[in-house]
Amino acid sequence: QKWCGFNCKNMMGRKHEVKPFEDAAHLEKFCETNDASLFILGNHTKKRPQNLTIGRLYNSKVLDMVELGIESMKSMTEFPNKGNFGLGLKPVIIFQGERFEYSDEYIKIRNLLADLFRLQDSERFDITQTKKIMVFTVLGEKAISLRCFTSNLPSAYEVSEDPEPSNGQVVSKEPLVEIGPSVRFIAVSYTHLTLPTSDLV
16 A cells, blocks of 8 residues: 555655545545555645545545544654654554444544554564554544554563562553654544445445
């Protein structure tokens, strides 16, 4: 999969007049030219400030899109613990909240976000070797938070300095360390433009 506006190879520096919810034709042509099946579009207007539109394409046609407003954000540089990650790192993605399980709209948003950030599926992983954990949490009616962590678990158990360790086990005081970015989104709208075919189910 390739990303239009997400992968560094496809990051667009110039401004483009794109209104995907009004007319997706220009965006579809733009993504086809850049061989991208996923895109992130950033825009800022008085009515809709600090917005991100995330979408997928199938057969060069927009399949679905979600518009997320950025209510607040804390960048990686504002966190004392900074991760050192290269391109292509496979994150662990966690979705928290009942809406991600029972709301049709949020299930689709979860699926879209998973498609955007995952590189491949894995049935097993070693938490001690996990470098990046992305946690999406539903907050209230329309808010979704994103927080990013790295694992602080040791690769092997060590002898505790505590004279009375609990059950003889060593427990890390901070098993997960937040590294950023941290973002609070407002789900503005979700649009399904193309009906899925049988091979998409």
